[in-house]
Amino acid sequence: MTENAPRPAAPARRPGGRTARTRAQVHDAVVAQLMEHGYDELTVDAVAARAGVHRTTVYRRWRDVGGLLADVLDAAGDDTWGPRDTGSLEGDLAALNDEVQAALTAEPPITLALIAASFRSDEAAQALKRFWGKRYTLCEEVVDRAVRRGELPAGTDARALLVAATAPMYHQLVFLRAVPDPGLPGQAARTAALAAAAGAFTAAR
Amino acid sequence: MTENAPRPAAPARRPGGRTARTRAQVHDAVVAQLMEHGYDELTVDAVAARAGVHRTTVYRRWRDVGGLLADVLDAAGDDTWGPRDTGSLEGDLAALNDEVQAALTAEPPITLALIAASFRSDEAAQALKRFWGKRYTLCEEVVDRAVRRGELPAGTDARALLVAATAPMYHQLVFLRAVPDPGLPGQAARTAALAAAAGAFTAAR
Amino acid sequence: MTENAPRPAAPARRPGGRTARTRAQVHDAVVAQLMEHGYDELTVDAVAARAGVHRTTVYRRWRDVGGLLADVLDAAGDDTWGPRDTGSLEGDLAALNDEVQAALTAEPPITLALIAASFRSDEAAQALKRFWGKRYTLCEEVVDRAVRRGELPAGTDARALLVAATAPMYHQLVFLRAVPDPGLPGQAARTAALAAAAGAFTAAR
Amino acid sequence: MTENAPRPAAPARRPGGRTARTRAQVHDAVVAQLMEHGYDELTVDAVAARAGVHRTTVYRRWRDVGGLLADVLDAAGDDTWGPRDTGSLEGDLAALNDEVQAALTAEPPITLALIAASFRSDEAAQALKRFWGKRYTLCEEVVDRAVRRGELPAGTDARALLVAATAPMYHQLVFLRAVPDPGLPGQAARTAALAAAAGAFTAAR
DNA sequence: AGGTAACCGAGACGGTACGTCACGTCTTCAC
DNA sequence: GTGAAGACGTGACGTACCGTCTCGGTTACCT
Numbered sequence: 057m058t059e060n061a062p063r064p065a066a067p068a069r070r071p072g073g074r075t076a077r078t079r080a081q082v083h084d085a086v087v088a089q090l091m092e093h094g095y096d097e098l099t100v101d102a103v104a105a106r107a108g109v110h111r112t113t114v115y116r117r118w119r120d121v122g123g124l125l126a127d128v129l130d131a132a133g134d135d136t137w138g139p140r141d142t143g144s145l146e147g148d149l150a151a152l153n154d155e156v157q158a159a160l161t162a163e164p165p166i167t168l169a170l171i172a173a174s175f176r177s178d179e180a181a182q183a184l185k186r187f188w189g190k191r192y193t194l195c196e197e198v199v200d201r202a203v204r205r206g207e208l209p210a211g212t213d214a215r216a217l218l219v220a221a222t223a224p225m226y227h228q229l230v231f232l233r234a235v236p237d238p239g240l241p242g243q244a245a246r247t248a249a250l251a252a253a254a255g256a257f258t259a260a261r
Numbered sequence: 262m263t264e265n266a267p268r269p270a271a272p273a274r275r276p277g278g279r280t281a282r283t284r285a286q287v288h289d290a291v292v293a294q295l296m297e298h299g300y301d302e303l304t305v306d307a308v309a310a311r312a313g314v315h316r317t318t319v320y321r322r323w324r325d326v327g328g329l330l331a332d333v334l335d336a337a338g339d340d341t342w343g344p345r346d347t348g349s350l351e352g353d354l355a356a357l358n359d360e361v362q363a364a365l366t367a368e369p370p371i372t373l374a375l376i377a378a379s380f381r382s383d384e385a386a387q388a389l390k391r392f393w394g395k396r397y398t399l400c401e402e403v404v405d406r407a408v409r410r411g412e413l414p415a416g417t418d419a420r421a422l423l424v425a426a427t428a429p430m431y432h433q434l435v436f437l438r439a440v441p442d443p444g445l446p447g448q449a450a451r452t453a454a455l456a457a458a459a460g461a462f463t464a465a466r
Numbered sequence: 467m468t469e470n471a472p473r474p475a476a477p478a479r480r481p482g483g484r485t486a487r488t489r490a491q492v493h494d495a496v497v498a499q500l501m502e503h504g505y506d507e508l509t510v511d512a513v514a515a516r517a518g519v520h521r522t523t524v525y526r527r528w529r530d531v532g533g534l535l536a537d538v539l540d541a542a543g544d545d546t547w548g549p550r551d552t553g554s555l556e557g558d559l560a561a562l563n564d565e566v567q568a569a570l571t572a573e574p575p576i577t578l579a580l581i582a583a584s585f586r587s588d589e590a591a592q593a594l595k596r597f598w599g600k601r602y603t604l605c606e607e608v609v610d611r612a613v614r615r616g617e618l619p620a621g622t623d624a625r626a627l628l629v630a631a632t633a634p635m636y637h638q639l640v641f642l643r644a645v646p647d648p649g650l651p652g653q654a655a656r657t658a659a660l661a662a663a664a665g666a667f668t669a670a671r
Numbered sequence: 672m673t674e675n676a677p678r679p680a681a682p683a684r685r686p687g688g689r690t691a692r693t694r695a696q697v698h699d700a701v702v703a704q705l706m707e708h709g710y711d712e713l714t715v716d717a718v719a720a721r722a723g724v725h726r727t728t729v730y731r732r733w734r735d736v737g738g739l740l741a742d743v744l745d746a747a748g749d750d751t752w753g754p755r756d757t758g759s760l761e762g763d764l765a766a767l768n769d770e771v772q773a774a775l776t777a778e779p780p781i782t783l784a785l786i787a788a789s790f791r792s793d794e795a796a797q798a799l800k801r802f803w804g805k806r807y808t809l810c811e812e813v814v815d816r817a818v819r820r821g822e823l824p825a826g827t828d829a830r831a832l833l834v835a836a837t838a839p840m841y842h843q844l845v846f847l848r849a850v851p852d853p854g855l856p857g858q859a860a861r862t863a864a865l866a867a868a869a870g871a872f873t874a875a876r
Numbered sequence: 877a878g879g880t881a882a883c884c885g886a887g888a889c890g891g892t893a894c895g896t897c898a899c900g901t902c903t904t905c906a907c
Numbered sequence: 908g909t910g911a912a913g914a915c916g917t918g919a920c921g922t923a924c925c926g927t928c929t930c931g932g933t934t935a936c937c938t
Contacts, residue, residue: 074929075888096381099919110890115921117888171436172380176301185438216429220452223432224424231376231431232424233390247425247453247461254459256452304898315911320900484903485914506791509893520916525895527914581846582790586711595848629839629847630862634831636846637838641786643800657835657863657871664869666862689934690883714924725885730926732883 081107082114083131086124091164095172100124122177129170129183133190138197145202146249149221152195153241156222160229161236171230192218202252213257220257221248286312287319288336291329296369300378303329327382334375334388338395343402350407351454354426357400358446361427365434366441376435397423407457418462425462426453491517492524493541496534501574505582510534532587539580539593543600548607555612556659559631562605563651566632570639571646581640602628612662623667630667631658696722697729698746701739706779710788713739737792744785744798748805753812760817761864764836767810768856771837775844776851786845807833817867828872835872836863 085107089098098121104111118124140151159167174181192215199214224244228234251257290312294303303326309316323329345356364372379386397420404419429449433439456462495517499508508531514521528534550561569577584591602625609624634654638644661667700722704713713736719726733739755766774782789796807830814829839859843849866872 073888078889100921101919112891112922113889120921175377175380181438188437216448219429219432219437220425220449223428224421226436227424227428227431232393233386243421243461244425247456250459250461251452251456254455256448256455305900306898315913316900317911317913321910325899483905483914488915510895511893521894522896522917523915530895585787585790591848598847626839626858629842630835630859633838633842634834637834637841641841642803642834643796653831653871654835657866660869660871661862661866664865666858666865693884715926716924725887727886727927728884735926 078107078109078113079117079127081109082118082124083128085109086128087166090169091166094165095169095176098124098169098173120177120179121173122179125170125173125177125180126183129180129187133187137191137194139195141201145198145205145207145252146245148198148201149218149245149248150242152198152218153222153225153245156225157229157236157241160225168230207249208252209255209258211258212252217248217252217257220251221245283312283314283318284322284332287314287323287329288333291333292371295333295374296371299369300374300381303374303378305329325382325384326378327384330375330378330382330385331388334385334392338392342396342399344400346406350403350410350412350457351450353403353406354423354450354453355447357403357423358427358430358450361430362434362441362446365430373435412454413457414460414463416463417457422453422457422462425456426450488517488519488523489527489537491519492528492534493538495519496538497576500579501576504575505579505586508534508579508583530587530589531583532589535580535583535587535590536593539590539597543597547601547604549605551611555608555615555617555662556655558608558611559628559655559658560652562608562628563632563635563655566635567639567646567651570635578640618662619665619668621668622662627658627662627667630661631655693722693724693728694732694742696724697733697739698743700724701743702781705743705784706781709779710784710791713784713788715739735792735794736788737794740785740788740792740795741798744795744802748802752806752809754810756816760813760820760822760867761860763813763816764833764860764863765857767813767833768837768840768860771840772844772851772856775840783845823867824870824873826873827867832863832867832872835866836860 082103085103086098089102089106093102100114100118100121101111103124104114107114114124118127139148142148142151170180170184174184195218196214199208199212199217202208203210203212221244224247225240228240229236287308290308291303294307294311298307305319305326306316308329309319312319319329323332344353347353347356375385375389379389400423401419404413404417404422407413408415408417426449429452430445433445434441492513495513496508499512499516503512510524510531511521513531513534514524517524524534528537549558552558552561580590580594584594605628606624609618609622609627612618613620613622631654634657635650638650639646697718700718701713704717704721708717715729715736716726718739719729722729729739733742754763757763757766785795785799789799810833811829814823814827814832817823818825818827836859839862840855843855844851
């Protein structure tokens with residue numbers, strides 16, 4: 057979800073011609089606008105102005121705010137993220153949850169803004185779904201490792217386990233708007249690991 | 262979250278004078294509009310027209326769409342809802358989850374509309390937070406019963422347990438936009454109950 | 467078609483409230499814009515800016531450029547114009563034609579602009595038709611006088627005579643874009659008077 | 672003003688190469704568009720699409736809509752039209768007026784569309800002036816014949832006579848938007864002939 | 877026959893204007 | 908004098924055409 061790595065150098069002229077340059081400018085503008093003002097002020101006009109591009113150009117290529125977000129989200133999914141390996145299932149899950157908590161409480165709240173956005177644009181919602189689908193698939197590695205280590209029975213439903221571990225984070229921070237609890241990531245990880253070890257995510261289904 | 266109980270009869274004249282009548286008309290209009298067209302078309306103009314009240318009146322009393330929603334949500338929290346008693350912790354949790362799944366997949370998706378709304382209006386967000394706070398507090402009864410039955414150790418963190426049980430529902434249906442899985446309510450309930458019985462929600466913290 | 471009589475005094479606050487004031491401002495702006503830049507630059511945006519009024523206000527009240535023009539034309543028809551009395555039919559017609567020639571060759575060419583406008587907006591076309599209808603009706607006085615003087619037989623078709631007298635002016639100056647010919651008004655008047663005296667506009671039909 | 676004469680055969684390759692073929696395609700498209708949708712929808716884009724030619728090509732060769740019209744009008748002037756000979760001045764003029772009335776009331780109103788166009792594009796206006804200049808010059812034959820027949824004195828101003836005869840047609844149908852009057856062509860012809868016979872178009876000037 | 881200059885297709889872009897919608901404020905007028 | 912009705916300012920939306928530009932690929936014509 058991080059994006060704005062300080063672009064390699066040449067901010068004014070990127071390879072690939074005007075079209076590619078325009079796209080990059082708009083991308084950056086979307087992210088910047090989102091970070092500074094949140095989703096509510098993410099208007100096409102503002103993005104266009106910020107990108108130094110004409111309104112109509114944005115409409116032509118991205119159609120609406122949803123299109124802009126989808127583009128950004130898809131680009132965000134193209135990174136090289138992967139789950140850390142701490143040596144134990146609970147540790148891995150806790151590490152994941154720490155990342156989630158960090159993302160959700162970051163300032164400016166870009167992740168929250170994207171979530172909010174997904175409720176207003178079907179296109180953005182689809183993109184977010186794709187993004188999370190990718191992430192959860194990458195995370196299945198965590199479960200595989202645990203199985204290999206013998207911590208979990210084979211046949212464990214990786215996705216269900218991951219959801220059980222991470223869902224409370226989102227629930228508390230996004231739905232319930234609770235103040236961040238530093239113990240929560242660990243607690244949720246422990247709960248899920250414990251249930252998993254007891255076979256809660258096996259077979260049944 | 263249910264609302265439209267078949268109003269006692271007299272739709273035209275309620276006790277409390279014009280002010281109260283106006284408020285009720287607007288209330289009804291908000292809910293009706295929300296159900297028919299979703300949040301995106303919940304505009305002050307539409308509500309006012311539907312309620313047969315002048316735009317200005319709505320602005321005066323509710324200020325904006327957020328105010329309208331907050332009012333409706335607070336009213337929705339004034340009902341007599343309570344968790345069912347099935348005789349076992351897992352059963353109680355599963356019953357809760359069934360209700361949640363039903364609410365989230367109902368057509369028209371009024372619950373989803375309210376959640377979406379909460380991302381666009383602080384006032385609605387606060388109201389939703391109040392609403393959920395009330396609900397979770399009522400649900401703590403479920404945990405108390407389990408403790409009394411000896412299913413759970415005393416000192417179990419009721420709120421954490423409830424969140425663990427219900428969060429996966431919201432996560433799958435709202436965040437991940439997954440298709441509803443009829444087995445999920447039961448599975449999530451079982452997982453949480455299992456972890457709770459193992460003491461995952463005790464002491465620690 | 468004359469308009470910009472130096473408004474009585476108070477340009478800032480007219481009787482009749484904001485609405486009337488707005489209307490007057492827009493009126494003036496339309497005429498000014500038409501005179502300065504012609505019909506092609508008579509855009510809603512420009513008029514609104516010039517009138518110190520917001521775009522949407524203009525759209526609300528006048529719908530489009532045609533509505534603006536119609537309004538102005540109708541206002542222009544409310545003046546106290548009347549044909550001069552020179553003592554003879556030919557003289558009256560020549561005086562009329564002189565006025566026409568003057569209007570069509572005036573600088574800035576506001577009359578031409580209005581004619582041009584009538585080709586682009588049905589509403590303006592209707593207004594122009596109304597305006598000319600009024601004028602021609604007023605001009606029938608000229609024929610009545612000639613009949614009373616015994617210059618013309620009773621039963622002369624006033625409208626046909628007037629058209630025959632004035633049409634060549636418009637044809638030359640508007641359709642054929644000929645350079646103005648100082649003799650034309652008189653010549654056209656003489657031709658029509660001559661034909662009329664010979665009974666060309668009586669009975670027959 | 673003629674249009675889709677069944678082109679000689681070879682639709683794929685005309686003499687003169689692609690350039691000439693392109694020009695013909697565009698020509699036809701302009702006329703077709705004008706007839707179907709009138710001037711207001713005569714856009715470069717529509718013409719290009721209709722002609723199966725790229726927008727850019729049209730801009731390169733014709734610059735704008737005015738250029739397209741000028742081209743078409745000039746082509747329309749290259750036909751073999753000539754006034755009919757009915758044997759009398761009044762008859763000739765009436766025949767002319769009948770043609771005018773027919774053209775102005777034809778459906779689709781292509782002539783009116785061209786007139787309207789001339790008010791919006793200087794280039795089209797010049798072309799229309801050329802077109803009418805040609806026509807009126809051809810019509811002077813009518814006057815010559817009348818002189819030869821002894822109906823008119825020599826030295827009659829042919830152009831002025833013709834204008835006097837035809838102008839009322841345009842005035843009624845184009846300016847005043849009156850409903851077509853079947854008697855008008857004859858009446859206008861008679862009036863002009865009468866005045867001419869009385870010497871209204873001689874010498875003076 | 878081959879090379880070159882003119883022409884064309886393709887598509888993005890900046891730009892102006894359109895007409896609409898909803899918001900929230902402010903003014904007027906009638907009660 | 909107050910409050911409902913309605914006009915207004917404001918900002919954004921999404922669209923249509925305009926006219927320009929840059930490519931790259933044909934085509935026509937001329938040597």
